[in-house]
Amino acid sequence: MKTHSIFFICLVISLFSGIVGFQVYSHINFSGDWTGIFMNDFKAIVNFRINDQNLYEGNIKMFAGENTIQDDKIIDINLLENKFTFYIPAKKTSFEGSFNDQMTELSGFFIFPDGSKHAIQLNKSMDISKPIEDNRKIPEQHFDAEGLKFDITFLYSSLKQHHPKLFAFTSKDSIDILVEKLKSEIDTALTLKEFYLLASKLTDAVHCSHTGLKLPITYQNTTSKMGNYFPFRLFFSDNRAFYINSISEERNPIAPGEEIIAINDMPVAQIVKQAFYFIPSEAFNTTAKYNGLNKRFQELFCLLSDSKEFNVKFKTNNSVKSVTISALSIKDVNLDFKTKETEVHFEYLDKMTAGVLKVPTFAIQNMDYYFYQLDSIFKDIRKNHIRNLILDLRDNDGGHPIFAAQLLSYLTNKDFVYFKRNDDVKDFEPLYNTMHPNELNFGGNIYVLVNGGCLSTTGHLISLLKFNTNAIFIGEEPGSTFICNDFSIQLTLPNTGIQVNIPRTTFETAVTGFAINEPFPIDFKVNNTIDSIINGEDAIFEVAKKKINQ
Numbered sequence: 001m002k003t004h005s006i007f008f009i010c011l012v013i014s015l016f017s018g019i020v021g022f023q024v025y026s027h028i029n030f031s032g033d034w035t036g037i038f039m040n041d042f043k044a045i046v047n048f049r050i051n052d053q054n055l056y057e058g059n060i061k062m063f064a065g066e067n068t069i070q071d072d073k074i075i076d077i078n079l080l081e082n083k084f085t086f087y088i089p090a091k092k093t094s095f096e097g098s099f100n101d102q103m104t105e106l107s108g109f110f111i112f113p114d115g116s117k118h119a120i121q122l123n124k125s126m127d128i129s130k131p132i133e134d135n136r137k138i139p140e141q142h143f144d145a146e147g148l149k150f151d152i153t154f155l156y157s158s159l160k161q162h163h164p165k166l167f168a169f170t171s172k173d174s175i176d177i178l179v180e181k182l183k184s185e186i187d188t189a190l191t192l193k194e195f196y197l198l199a200s201k202l203t204d205a206v207h208c209s210h211t212g213l214k215l216p217i218t219y220q221n222t223t224s225k226m227g228n229y230f231p232f233r234l235f236f237s238d239n240r241a242f243y244i245n246s247i248s249e250e251r252n253p254i255a256p257g258e259e260i261i262a263i264n265d266m267p268v269a270q271i272v273k274q275a276f277y278f279i280p281s282e283a284f285n286t287t288a289k290y291n292g293l294n295k296r297f298q299e300l301f302c303l304l305s306d307s308k309e310f311n312v313k314f315k316t317n318n319s320v321k322s323v324t325i326s327a328l329s330i331k332d333v334n335l336d337f338k339t340k341e342t343e344v345h346f347e348y349l350d351k352m353t354a355g356v357l358k359v360p361t362f363a364i365q366n367m368d369y370y371f372y373q374l375d376s377i378f379k380d381i382r383k384n385h386i387r388n389l390i391l392d393l394r395d396n397d398g399g400h401p402i403f404a405a406q407l408l409s410y411l412t413n414k415d416f417v418y419f420k421r422n423d424d425v426k427d428f429e430p431l432y433n434t435m436h437p438n439e440l441n442f443g444g445n446i447y448v449l450v451n452g453g454c455l456s457t458t459g460h461l462i463s464l465l466k467f468n469t470n471a472i473f474i475g476e477e478p479g480s481t482f483i484c485n486d487f488s489i490q491l492t493l494p495n496t497g498i499q500v501n502i503p504r505t506t507f508e509t510a511v512t513g514f515a516i517n518e519p520f521p522i523d524f525k526v527n528n529t530i531d532s533i534i535n536g537e538d539a540i541f542e543v544a545k546k547k548i549n550q
Contacts, residue, residue: 034106034122035499038062039427040487042069042400046106046122069365084108104492118427123491125216125499138222142189147495149183151195155202155500158491159211162502165485168516169207169283178205192219192496193303199498200277208503209288209455209479210486212280216497227302228327230310234260235530236293241268242530243314247333252323254314256534261313261320264305275300281479282459283517287452288479291395295453298333344370346377354388354447354548355381359407362399362457370403378410378440387444388548391465394449394475394540398456401431401507408461409438411446412468417510418460424505425487446471447544450522454478456486460509462520467511472547474524475540481520483508 034046043063062070074095077086084106087094097108106122156179159166167175182198190198196215203211215223231248234241241260246252254260260268272293278300279292293300313322342365345358357377364370381389391411405418418431448471454462459480465471485503492499514520524543532539 033125035125035490036120036122037488037490038110038120039118040425044120044122104494121489123489125492125497138219139191139193139226142191143195143496144189145186148186148190148195151493151495151498152179152183152186152199152202154493155199158500158502159202159206162489162504163206163208163211163485164504164506165208166206170205175202175205178202192216192498193223195496196498197274197277197303199493203280203500204277207281207283208485209280209282210484210488210501210503212278212501214499214501216499219497223302223306224299224330227330228306228308229298229330229333230263230301230305231325231328231333232260232312234294234297235533236268236272236290236297237527237530239269239272241271244530244533248325248328250325252312252325253316253321254312254323255316257530259315261315263301263310263312264307265311266305271301271304274304278303282481282484285452285477285479285519287477288455289452291452291479344373344377346373348384348386349390349545349548352384352386354390354545355386356390356392358392359396361396362401362403362461364399364403367403371406374407374410375440378438378442381442382440388447389442389444390447390449390541390544390548391471392449392541393454393458393462393478394451395453396455396458397453398458398480401428401457401460404457404461405431405435408464408468409435410441411465411471413437413441413443414468416464416468418464420508420510422505422507425507445548447547448473449540449544450475450478450520451540452476452479455480456484459484459520460507463509463511463514466521467509467513472523473521474526474544474547475522476525476527477519477522482511482514483516 031048034048036044036046038044044060045063046058046060048058059071060074061068072088072090074086074088078084082098084097084099085095092113094111095108096111097106099106104124106124107119109117109119111117156175166172170178179202182202185198186195192215196213200213203213231250232246232252232254233244235244236242243254243256243258243260245256246254262268263271275293275297276286276289279289279296281288308327309324310327311322311324313320341358341360342363343360345360347356348354349356355377401418408416408418415434415436417434419428421432422428446465446469448462448465450462450473455478459478460482462473462478462480463482466473483506485506487505487507488501488503490499490501524547526540526543528539
């Protein structure tokens, strides 16, 4: 299985390149960014621009998660009538496609050296900064009511056209009513932020972790530089918020662990409700939403209250008090504290009672090293006769399923199939057929640590571990499980430039015994609390160690 998967991923990851040498036609202008998703999981951004010689040039970048994994050159770019082609000499790969009549979509396929064809759709990204000479005025830009209503209609029509399970959790009648309600609330021009707050209610009603909105990058860059950020780190749980510490050097009377009641007269329950609209999740899962809110509170709250000062009401000694604290700039907030690891990490517990394998992502940057790591780790586990393995999948928000399948082959001693067959995505053929356990497969006790940050591919792997092994699951309900929608496209709302991510098919793992409307069964439910966070304790990990010692 390893040889096949390495070849498959090499072929995919080595595909993308940059563009040079296209003659400019006066009646055609496709300058700017074009974005799409390739082979379900890799984001492609194509940028066209006109050089001094009146030729089109540019580049294609591909990303695994937030990591750039490809950026090369392209030659022989031609547009003849409606046929658009180019060639990637370093990869011996060509592209054939066409633009739509509005020049907003580029659809086609890459032809690999083996002759296989692989489809992609790229959508034109709008630059809302063009009508504005001073980017600092972007947050003040208003969009007329009719254009905003059209964007709501366009958004709903696009969801109905592409989404495979649009009405799985909210009926068509209910969403129809919601769409009309949203349009009725647009009775005057709105800023981009105001419209984003409104439109996010529609995507949230789909209850799909791959369906969501994203503000235009120009707007994001401008507002992040100009924004006013809340200066405290908070922990949210069960519609409540608790103070952890301050990012600011400004002194305040709130003690760690004390409950925050309201910020700028917004009750915490209201803050949670609105912020949840921005955080996609599967079905009626809330652990993914709380996980996202705890990670991204500063940037999310900036959308709700971009204020130079924050009045904070809090509970202390059975009374309610308030304090006013100054906002911070983006550089002072230093959101880098959220940066996650990308490489597999392994270590042994004291006295070699167990191995601890942390897999932070399946958006693997260096596949050869990933396969080497897994081989080395499980060789060492076997050499040291380790009988207990803690597999930490917390906050792993997914990636390419072939990497998860490779890991699974080390964790089971029987043949398995990863996905039920999906005729929409033929590129995953190896995952629809029987795979074999790795010869170094682990035969001891597996303890899997999970939380709301386990999304997409990681949810699939969790269901397969439950079905194919005797693994014990510790933590909170994962954000995804045996079924989710993806193979997404990204469309741009015509008037506002807001991007929407819409899945086009459903991936379901080859398991039985799970229901789409039921939470994943956890063997030992454990949640980190404000007390454990303040004390620097990992409550979920401690339970795993306790079970091993028993």
